[in-house]
Amino acid sequence: MAETTGRQKRMTAVKIDMDAVRLLMEEAAVTTILPYFRKLKTGDIDQKAGPHDVVTVADKASEDFLTPRLQALIPGSTVVGEEASSADESIMDALRRPGYAWLIDPIDGTANFAVGNALFAVMVALVKDGDAVASWIYDPIRGICAMAETGSGAVMREADGSTRRLQTPKPPSLAHLSGAPNLRYGDRDFAARIAHRMDKTAGVMILRCAGQEYLAMLDGHFHYAVYNRAMPWDHSAGCLLITEAGGIAKRLNGDLYRAADKPFSSPLVAACGEDQWTWLKKDIFDA
């Protein structure tokens, strides 16, 4: 299998300049995203798959800004951007080949951005041989950026430039967990079963933006999220962050999340800890 060959092949490890990537994301926000926030005209917004799936001129401008600049940071790296991939799905194959690939979500939460709601984010993950090895989630409105490198932990850089280490709080029982059950996609009976059992938990919060949901989980605002459809640009950055912050990102079939995964697979459950993931699987998700 291509994945196996990819992981066996030895790559020269590169030193990742975490702040250089963060600064590029900030610049993308200032020059290509924020000028459009609450100022979009009707013609600036397009539908992709349907009314639930929109894209704006700012998504395209942000991706166009980031693509060459990220690529230039690591010689030989490829770029997998959300908008480029929606025009040509084969671009995603780069995630399943050996080497470095940059995953870009130029605006995550476009449905919020397009209607003037501040719950959106910019996400970047650096993927090596199919797994994220570094990641960034930037919130242009709050000016905060969550960053992680495999094995080095996760940090939040605040708007004032200070940084703090991220460690997910771990509530003591299922009844204390609240989370984001994203049920719009996938199996309808699975969706119905989860909703039916939500009264066993502490509450529901769904932000229409995976990037904001990961930020919320990293800070303990809630404790888990479920995704039936996991596009790599929506989840690679957040899954590495949550793992490095002491949480877990695992599919219900037991497989750890990988950037190289196909979008539709076993449902992805990100949770604040291994115990909490197990409680959720047993009492909420299992048939």
Added chain:
Amino acid sequence: MTIPMQAVGDLLLQAGRDIIMPRFRRLRAEDIVEKTSHRDLVTIADEEAEAFLTPRLEALMPGSRAVGEEAVGRDPALLALLGQPGLHWLIDPIDGTASFAVGCALFGSMVALVQDGDAIASWLLDPPTGRLYMARKGEGAWLREPDGEMQRLTMPRPSSLAHLSGVANYGISDRTLAMRMAQRIDRTAGVLNMRCSGQEYPAMALGQIHWAIYGRGIPWDHAPGTLLISEAGGVARRLNGQLYRACDPPGGSPLLVACGEEQWDWLKTGLFDP
């Protein structure tokens, strides 16, 4: 009757700026107390904001009386006042306390003026930004920006169920309804659930989302927002067809709020009817 719309808004802003925001992300463990359970919290900021607003609102309208969330927590009989003749101030000093207590900015502060059982004016504040939403029965709904600029609010009405997104509250107490809604949620454009009606009503009034379903209908959570929605062109009606009233006792038929009558019907038929 003259209602001091701007003066009430200014009081709410003052409570947000001077009492609530200084406590945000600075709460100590002893500042947070569980009321009936770990899902039902109150903080020192809730208590202080309500104590600040109660006498000041009563002083603005002679003969009016305040009914605050925390006061009702101490004396549940107070809630019956809302069904009595006269003027009552409904106060939700911090809606979304669960978020406020963990440092999440999705909370709100709300006030409604209730006359003879129905809200006749309301104010909803987003304390972190200072954006204030106001409605006056029969006159309309507005957003007052922190710089004082006023914007009239009129909700857009999307053209089909597939274009509607909203607050699918899977935690609603009717488990069958929750299950049915989740099963069919792929017929809609998406879900945004901010765990705080004080954020959700303004998002609806701005057209960022188009509907919400609520199971409990507690007056301080819903009287201010349902008036805002009605005055912005939407509808706040229970699934049994009754219009929402501030004096309704908590519970009852689930409250479905939507951007228009047609959209309310599509949602009822498409998501909630058996």
